[in-house]
Amino acid sequence: MAGTGDSDDTWSRLLPDAGLHVNFNPYMSDIVSPAKRSAMMSGIRAKDTKPELRVRKALFAAGFRYRLHIKKMPGCPDIVLSKYRAAIFVHGCFWHQHAGCKLSKIPASRVEFWKAKLEGNSARDSRAVRDILSLGWRVLIVWECHLRAQRDMSTLQKELSEWINGGPEFSQLEST
Numbered sequence: 001m002a003g004t005g006d007s008d009d010t011w012s013r014l015l016p017d018a019g020l021h022v023n024f025n026p027y028m029s030d031i032v033s034p035a036k037r038s039a040m041m042s043g044i045r046a047k048d049t050k051p052e053l054r055v056r057k058a059l060f061a062a063g064f065r066y067r068l069h070i071k072k073m074p075g076c077p078d079i080v081l082s083k084y085r086a087a088i089f090v091h092g093c094f095w096h097q098h099a100g101c102k103l104s105k106i107p108a109s110r111v112e113f114w115k116a117k118l119e120g121n122s123a124r125d126s127r128a129v130r131d132i133l134s135l136g137w138r139v140l141i142v143w144e145c146h147l148r149a150q151r152d153m154s155t156l157q158k159e160l161s162e163w164i165n166g167g168p169e170f171s172q173l174e175s176t
């Protein structure tokens with residue numbers, strides 16, 4: 001593949017736009033139609049989001065091979081490395097309510113609606129992590145804020161490789 005530099009520009013060129021954006025602005029929800037909003041909401045578990053593609057790209061370039069969205073595993077992890085008994089989730093900070101992260105702030109309007117929705121997501125996430133760990137696998141969560149802050153592909157590769165090759169049973173890459 002031509003042009004595998006580290007710049008964000010390169011990333012943008014290499015990665016197809018996934019259509020459903022994780023940086024969809026929840027503050028806009030009150031001015032869109034219910035149908036449109038429903039379509040946006042269904043993007044919570046959208047496959048192939050841009051941050052996820054970025055992680056996959058880094059792993060692939062580092063020589064790792066993986067499977068995607070294994071429905072049989074708890075929580076249907078985004079990336080699964082069976083050889084390492086390792087599952088990776090790439091989480092949007094808002095939708096998955098990254099604790100203490102500025103991207104996770106709940107909108108001031110329709111607070112109850114958002115709280116119920118997002119607390120449901122968080123509960124599901126915690127359950128998935130617990131269940132995967134109980135199977136004797138390891139879990140890494142890569143947060144959207146980290147991917148935004150960590151623009152250097154080789155550093156991201158190094159972080160991922162280190163965890164895969166013997167990191168703790170549960171770890172997170174985050175930049176809050």
Ligand SMILES: [Zn+2]
Nearest residue numbers: 093098101145
């Ligand atoms: Zn975050």
